Amino acid sequence: MSTHLCSPQHVLVLNCGSSSLKFAILDATTSDEVISGLAERLGSDTPSIKYKYNGEKQLIELAKGQAHDAAIAELVKLVNELGLADNLIAVGHRVVHGGEHFTESVLIDDNVLTAIEKTAALAPLHNPANLLGIRTAQQAFSTLPQIAVFDTAFHQTMPNIAYLYALPYSLYKEHGVRRYGFHGTSHYYVAGEAAKLLGKEREQTNVISAHLGNGCSVCAIKDGKSVDTSMGLTPLEGLVMGTRSGSIDPGLFTFLTQQLNYSVQEIDDLLNKQSGLLGISELSNDCRTIEEAAVEGHPQANLALDIFCYRLAKQIAAFLVPVQRLDALIFTGGIGENSDIIRDKVITQLGFLGLECDEAANLAARFGKEGLISKGQAHAKAFVIPTNEEWVIANDAARIAKEG
Structure with a gap:
């Protein structure tokens, strides 16, 4: 039996793209990766899921045209078959665009979903896919808290001289046209690691x-x-x-x-x-x-x-x-x-x-x-x-x- 199963701190991390779903289960206390994988070419003729567990790589072929809901259903089945479900304490979702609504990660409720929907116009390739992943995971893991982590949140500390464009101010006030920035989770992580090295x-x-x-x-x-x-x-x-x-x-x-x-x-x-x-x-x-x-x-x-x-x-x-x-x-x-x-x-x-x-x-x-x-x-x-x-x-x- 995997030693990972002794930990009660497992989190399922989902990163939904327009035609892909990256996933991992990590021990939040140690950062140890239990399982990781990628569902790709979703909605195409040849969708599949590749994953790594206990050092071994595996492939699951999905039926022609199957998309995110089928991939998450297969993931749920896999998590249960490997005995990993009992130790999950949460599902964490990468959300690309949080607009000005979110300065930090949040517990997902109806208000949060509505706010993510409103920012979809700012990230039409990403936020709709993120929402699809959230809603599918809410059904599949209905007893687990779902948390949204935003690419843009780390950059909400930028001053207005950095984030405003030299455009009519009304475009910012009425439509949120400004600089938001992305990759915030990555920049935050490596900055912390650099501080340790220094x-x-x-x-x-x-x-x-x-x-x-x-x-x-x-x-x-x-x-x-x-x-x-x-x-x-x-x-x-x-x-x-x-x-x-x-x-x-x-x-x-x-x-x-x-x-x-x-x-x-x-x-x-x-x-x-x-x-x-x-x-x-x-x-x-x-x-x-x-x-x-x-x-x-x-x-x-x-x-x-x-x-x-x-x-x-x-x-x-x-x-x-x-x-x-x-x-x-x-x-x-x-x-x-x-x-x-x-x-x-x-x-x-x-x-x-x-x-x-x-x-x-x-x-x-x-x-x-x-x-x-x-x-x-x-x-x-x-x-x-x-x-x-x-x-x-x-x-x-x-x-x-x-x-x-």
Whole structure:
């Protein structure tokens, strides 16, 4: 019998995407992962669930066209068959957009669901899927408290000079048009880990965190609180990403519609699905593929990496303004944790901060390994810190469940 079953602190963490469902059960007291998996291609011809339990990987094939409700039903069955249900104390849900309603994680009730629905217009690809996951889980785990953990909540400490756009103020007051930021759970987690590595309290630590994956964002964290971030009203603003353009001249919209006859939907697809690393390289949105091509001399692959790193370094430098004193630069996320090439390029461009990349340490900090990757006498240090959003969600869910 698994030793995990001795703990009464298990939390089921659900992260619902438009066609996927990521899940895990964690011990909220130790962060130990009991089971984890991904239901993908939901609603397609070949939906399936892949999961890992006791070190073994398994695959469950779902029937053609089955979606989130079927995936969660299969997950419930699996949890019961493995004897994990009795130790669950809560279900924690990742919710992408909390608007201004939520500054922290909350116990889900009808009012919370209504507020999440109201912010769906700000995250049309994410919040409806998050709501679907919540409602399905409420039926499947009706006796368990359900907790919402918001990507945007950590950034609610940003001052108005950071979150307001220079648009008519009525757009903010009447429609909530402002910068919200995302990846908040990840930025919060790695900032806390950096404080430990620096031997400081979170509240005494100033860091800049770069979460780099298919989606990318930078966060300026002063005295442990988010004071600025690169993403805005939506996750499209800011850095170059896998398929997203990041910040562009808004005048491009007029050019594309009037000169090239693009529709609004075509522009949305262009900026969100056809741009970024994929658009520049014309190869892939996968950083590994682009790095391999760049090593072989592919000119657009090299250009894609150079633009990605330049924009990232420029954003990090800009965030010296809100933090004033920099204790640490953090790389996290799939690219941030695994691409020694990108980390080296970025740190080299930030040499004026006194940062210098330690080549051996940078190469060693891969595949989930935490480590210091800078050398020299500079006050600021550069770290690779693997993120653990599931642990934050589980911890918050357990705390709120105990509070009742």
